[in-house]
Amino acid sequence: MKFPVKFINDNLIINYKNECFVYYHLKDYNYGYLSEDEKMRIHNMLNEIFTQHNSSDVHMLVIGAESSISNMNESFKKEIRGDLKDIAVEHIDDITEELTKKYGKNQVKYRHYIGFKLNTLIEDINLKNILKELKLGFIDFANSVNSMFINDFTKVNSVDIEKYKKLEKLLYKRVNKRFRLEKITSKDYGYIINHLYCKNKCAYEDYSYKPKPVELGGLYDILRLSDSFISEKEKYLKISNDDNKEYVSYLVVSNVTSELDFPGSEILFDEASLDFPIDVSIRFNVLQNKEALTKVRNKSKELKDLDEHILTSNNDSSSSLVDARDNANELEAVLDKTKESMYKLNYVVRISANSLETLEERVSTVKDFYSDYKVVVERPFGDMLNFQYEFLPASEIMVNDYIQYVTSDFIASLGFGATSKLGEENGIYIGYNLDNNKIVNIKPAIAAQGIKGSITNSPSMAFVGATGNGKSMLSDLIDYYCALLGSKLLIIDPKSERGNWKEDLIYLRDHINIINLTSDIENKGLLDPYNLFDLKMAETIAVEILSYLTGITIKDSKRFPVLKKYISLISDGNNPCMTKIVEALKNSDNEVAKEIGIHIESFVDLGFSILLFGDGETEKKIDVSKAINIIQIEDLKLPDKEIEQKDYSSMEILSIAMLMVVSYFAVEFIEDDRSVFKISHLDEAWVMSKVQQGRVLVNKLVRVGRSKNSGASIATQSALDLDDDAKNNIGMKFVFRSTKIEEIEADLDFLGLEVNKENIDAIKNLETGQCLFQDIYGHIGRLDVDLVFSDLFNAFDTRPPMNKEGEENV
Structure with missing residues (x-):
């Protein structure tokens, strides 16, 4: 069986048929707790991606890799700074040990890729182009001969590459309008292929790969990415690399027994609830409306003949057969009315494990999971290697026995790219996501x-x-x-x-x-503003605090100017403090000032008010070093939350004033030392x-x-x-x-x-x-x-x- 991948250049990947694909990483989007309208908006945007491109072949690939809890915390430890570093490192080691006991050694992380086959531009046929095609033909012939003897490397003409890059730019502008699609690099292709062949097992963030140029013009080593020993059994593959050995099995969707309701049918989103990683490959080709109608009508006829055969045998039609006929008739009516295209789809699930026993347990779990969505998955005998190749980027549908014919709505309903991810890849562990x-x-x-x-x-x-x-x-x-x-x-x-x-x-x-x-x-005086802040700031805070204590607002044209005047007067003197403001107001010849001073003085004798009213001379400082x-x-x-502000007691008012001063101190604290x-x-x-x-x-x-x-x-x-x-x-x-x-x-x-x-x-x-x-x-x-x-x-x-x-x- 010929290895599908022939050439990698940035986000372009070419197969052995010289067909060029381009893949993008679909950035995860939050899907939990969205409204139905918002979910439908996302559904429609996905639908547009599938329906507005000109590619005849689309590949949705979900890669579920296990990331090590230990590696996660080891990388975080490198970011620790400060005097408590040794304590922090020891603490994180203890957390790693406890989390490993609770969750196992690894956590699952999913990456979502979508690939499109690029259509070639139709060029004018003239002598120049004919000569160029003849030249390219000789090059292709030479390459095919070389590949018989040097199977690791293949040359691709640079003219084709430039043509595909221009097509990719046009495609990217079209499909990137609705979602955040990242152009992937050779690193992603290497990571995907290594993952499928159970090599270089590590988190994506720790993985590195760069194609190795052999000579100018584009010879690249590809096969080394898949350099594994594979033993094919009827129901699984045994893949060996050095000391690592894994068992891999493939399940394929053989029937969708009832229409999937949306929202509620986001299978790819819900798969994250499984406690082990799986991979999913969904390949589909566009069938134009006329061809699609023919397919559906033929299918309806087959179902009708089957139903009539059962009746002539004096047996009752099964409910699944009746549903299938109804669905076919309904689909035919929709296609006839909307003139939409259909999609020829192959949906494959990849499951891996370190032992056969674990593999069988996981296979059973996945079958039950899909059964809950009325989706039948089968485990074909003897086709495991075909499905292994089908997962690879730029490959094709390898087994046609399980083709499903669906609308774009079905594909958009699967929840591709949806996530309930929370937080960072590494960092402070605060708990776990219940979803x-x-x-x-x-x-x-x-x-x-x-x-x-x-x-x-x-x-x-x-x-x-x-x-x-x-x-x-x-x-x-x-x-x-x-x-x-x-x-x-x-x-x-x-x-x-x-x-x-x-x-x-x-x-x-x-x-x-x-x-x-x-x-x-x-x-x-420990909380006296003149003890805590520079003079200008202290004056501002004194105005705020005394305004609050007395209930004087800036709109009070009679009292506020008087209060502000005496605060400024003390601020301009020697050793300003809150007590001197009260004394100056109380001893003033201005009746308004005297009234304000007496009012404030009524607070000075209350318990901890001694903190707020200093004498400007004996105060010590608050140390926050x-x-x-x-x-x-x-x-x-503190007052009860239900109590109105007008009903606060004098102690409650004074308590809030204290909190205000401390909060101003907090603002100054965070402004220090960037x-x-x-x-x-x-x-x-x-x-x-x-x-x-x-x-x-x-x-x-x-x-x-x-x-x-x-x-x-x-x-x-x-x-x-x-x-x-x-x-x-x-x-x-x-x-x-x-x-x-x-x-x-x-x-x-x-x-x-x-x-x-x-x-x-x-x-x-x-x-x-x-x-x-x-x-x-x-x-x-x-x-x-x-x-x-x-x-x-x-x-x-x-x-x-x-x-x-x-x-x-x-």
């Missing part, structure tokens, strides 16, 4: 680097959902890993839930700084969203990080707590369970999902520790958070002690 049971990794800093394919350049993250469903657990996990990888963290902890980290994360004890802001006299810095304010009293990635974590952000000054501050916290190699981590109870400016600048989004319809609808809008019963139920039915996750590429899926180690779970568990007893880790 396909695959590992989910993230890299919080990567969005700001303009990664190809991402839909955002924001490294900020948002965690939304009702209290007690796992927001803090996941956000703390990500913070923890970022610190290990060399990032700096500032965590604003208004409920003082992280005071145990030094004890529970003992190996990070020297790198954790818990700043517990108490009302002790030695902390006087360590990897993990946690700011906690003792006795902070060489280090920084995260500023604001917990209970809904409190800030209740006041205008707070909303502006949250927006700034999210927006500033994009240009400062920094990200904000915002945890709140609903997307309703974030305004449009903040939501538009969030990169990764984590939506946990909620039961309030209004909040669920806002969360779905935040994710860009349609508000329908299915998606509402998806959020309602999430369990504790589960969320809908949208990564920086726009992919959405159900994430099950996995902390792996009990010590991390215990450190990040914020439940009251009475709720922890006797419960298993989630």
Whole structure:
């Protein structure tokens, strides 16, 4: 049997018949949780790709390769920087060991390729062309002789190559309008052929191949890609390479017993749920309407004759035969009415395993999988090598016994290129995708680097959902890993839930700084803006804080100018501080100023207000030089979310003012030192969203990080707590369970999902520790958070002690 591939040049590939194909990689597109209208839009775009080209032969190829968890983490370890590198490397090794126990050594990753046969241009027949064709004929004859003796190499005329490249450019413009199609290179062809022949088993990202030129003009080594020992049995192939041995079997679709409903028939998308990789080859040729009608009418006649024969034998027609006749009649009517083409299709599935026992188990599983879609697959005897060749790029349909005649709608309904992929190839392991049971990794800093394919350049993250469903657990996990990888963290902890980290994360004890802001006299003025910021910034923040405490807005033409005047007056003096502002207002001859000063003074005597009102002389500074810095304010009293702002108590108002100052400090933190990635974590952000000054501050916290190699981590109870400016600048989004319809609808809008019963139920039915996750590429899926180690779970568990007893880790 002659090896089909003859020549590779960039994304061109020529077979032994001198037919030229061109292949593209179809970029994965998110398919999970889309509306029916959106799925239909994708279906129609795929349909256009199949119907608007001029190729008579199209090849859809799905390659499912196993990528090593160990290799994945080894490559990630090379990216680690910072003082905690040794701890991080040891930790990742421990994770690798645990994930291997849980998932096995490998994970499945699919790549989708689509190939078209290029039609040759019809040239004018003249003497010059005749002479040129004679010359090319002699070259082809010489090549065929050479190939008999030098079977590894073949020469292809450069004139043909240039002609095919021009045709490829025209085709690419036509088919690339709807989907992101990448022109593949020789690397992809080498990877596909090596994969099919069980050679050089590694992840695509780690694979390299470049055709080896032998002489100028284009001699390339191709056969070495498939240099394997193949033993063909009736039901499988045994493929051997050095110490590696695999068993490969092929299944082919022999019958589609009923029409596939769309949406709901995306077989290629649903195959990702299998816990082992498979490959799929779908080849189809266009049949013009007239030829297609003839085929269908002949088929109808065959079915009718078969049905009549059964009746004459006093037997009843089977239901499948009746359905087949109905489908044939319906298809004939459609073709007659629409004048559309049909497609002659061969659909083959490739299954491989390291042992015969495993191979048989996988074959049985795949048969059951297709049976659920009313699709019959068979395992032909004696044709395994033919199907091996049929999978190769630029090959052809090798076995014609299982041809199916379908419309373009059938092909577009299969879900080619659809994915539920989440996260990065390697990175911080945060859990697994419940929709396909695959590992989910993230890299919080990567969005700001303009990664190809991402839909955002924001490294900020948002965690939304009702209290007690796992927001803090996941956000703390990500913070923890970022610190290990060399990032700096500032965590604003208004409920003082992280005071145990030094004890529970003992190996990070020297790198954790818990700043517990108490009302002790030695902390006087610690949060005074003039103690934390430069003079200009301090004056601005003082205006914001005192305006909020007194309820004075910029629209108050009587009081706001007075307040602003006295703040500026103190700012221009020696050792400015908040206490001096209050004294200047209170002792003023201006009655309005005096009234404002007395109002503010009523706050000064409240508990921890000593932090906010310094004397300008004795204040110490907040140190955030360590990897993990946690700011906690003792006795902070946050209002309930349901309470209106006008009903806040004086302590609640003062608590929010404190949070505002700390949040401004967080903004300054992330603006410092662009060489280090920084995260500023604001917990209970809904409190800030209740006041205008707070909303502006949250927006700034999210927006500033994009240009400062920094990200904000915002945890709140609903997307309703974030305004449009903040939501538009969030990169990764984590939506946990909620039961309030209004909040669920806002969360779905935040994710860009349609508000329908299915998606509402998806959020309602999430369990504790589960969320809908949208990564920086726009992919959405159900994430099950996995902390792996009990010590991390215990450190990040914020439940009251009475709720922890006797419960298993989630």
